[in-house]
Amino acid sequence: MAETPLQASSPLKDSSCAIEALKLTKYYGKARGIVDVDLRVEQGDIFGFIGPNGAGKSTFIRTLLGLISPTDGSARVLGLDSVHQTKDILEQVGYMPSETMFYHGMKVKDILALSARLRKQDCGKEATLLCDHLDLDPNRKVEELSMGNRRKVGIVCALQHKPSLYILDEPTSGLDPLVQKEFFNLLMARHEQGATILLSSHVLSEVQRYCKHAAIIREGQVIVSGTVEDLSSESARRVRIQGLLKPPALAGIKNLAIHADGVDFFYQGDMRLLVAALAKEEFSDLIVEEPAIEEVFMHYYEADVDGSDVDATDVDGGNNPGGEPDEPDGQGAAS
């Protein structure tokens, strides 16, 4: 399956890129991690990295941070090579892993101090400020903390040294809505100061709300990337037709639902063909909407209405039901 290049790929060492991966591949023995991932995150961007568990999000992130070595391909983070300049990269990165575990027997303040010492920085004031913001008691032992509070410790560790790049792997899992809001307030403040943020998530609403660009990863491959807006417009439209009992016979209709008062479906194809087909039908109302990012995500993950999986070629192929060759029109190019 090939990536749909909404963003044009560029050679590595682009100084405007905070993260740049080229054909980045990781296999664990024979098991697939990520395959030929091409991805660019611009400096100052907030980039959503979307995919379900096991899709390869964490593998991609761990490769960027030098925790695992790529099988093939390369990646640069802030212009630095992810394999040979890991230490320099980590000096400028605030990372929050998807599972936050700390050393048994240590207090929150000890963990935060250890993290600061390992960075050879004095982050005491910032740590106190962040703990106050997140309502985190620094005198509690980490094993006494709930999952949500452990996540807060992870947030403070990632933010206290004020890095220029934040890599956050499912950061809001386990956080209650109020803390999530406070977390994003902190994050947006950092973004306003110029920080770049890579937000790995399967909570699509937060990607839609906070991210400028996003990529969807499936089975280790980035199947589409671009602006959140373009991702929505590039994909199928949600069509609701009242007063029609069966949909028009057109290619590109998916997720069909027939109700007593009409039909709902996703349509990915030439809108003129749909309009022409509907002109011959009797119906009372027609609503064509851009799908929410959740629906875009599902569009790339769910099976076709005829049972076959959607693959990357569907993104363009569906727009061309006439069978003419697709042209790379660059529509939706993010940057």
Added chain:
Amino acid sequence: MTMFLHEMKQSTKMLIIWNVLVGAIIVVCMATFPEVKKQTDELREAFAMMGAFTSAFGLDKIDMMEAIGYYGLDCAAVLAFGGGLFAAFVGVRMLSKEETEHTAEFLLTHPLKRSSIIAGKFAAVVAQVILFNLFCTVCAIASFALIGEEIPWKTFWIFQLAQFLMHLEIGCISFGVSALLKRGSAGFGLGFAALLYFLNVVANISDKWEFMRYITPYAYADPSSVIPHAAITGEYLAIGMVYALIGVVFAFVWYSRKDITP
């Protein structure tokens, strides 16, 4: 330095427990020597009749009725075996525990070279082995003083040095193994130390198994070889130090390239 201090702090409780446990056993054991000394003839006769066990534990080469002999064969056996278990336990968990306890992502996403993390952790293994041996040596000296026995200092120090080097070798090899493991490291470490101990027992029983002395560090630290001559067998020691070096180098090479997965 931060890594080293962190590891030492993390290990404080365990270090104290092992030190107190082994140190106390040494003292209690030596405290029984005056009673044992009173039964010299009966015990000599009993040891002579133990057959293969007499040579297995070196009773044919050391006089148990001398304080240093009793210390080496009886009390220091606890130091040798207990210290071996301790060194293996500390060494084999030092790197692997980060993955076992899921703290690897926290640690390795800080701006430190892997080699400096490994160096800090290795220094912590060495420091803990040194502290353990120092404490046990102090306990041994105190126990001799407690029962009013003279210490033949040269023999004593060489014997203590042999114990330390043996523990260090086990710690280094276990540290190398630690780079490989993700789970079950503690069990492996304890089993490994026990195996080395019994390899030496087997080597003492039969000449057929003498080659085992080239494998186990207990061979050059065996009281029956160190105490009578106040010397360590250089050949076994040299091989042991090569094993230790291989363990440490392996840890650096392997862990520096290791994929860290939760």
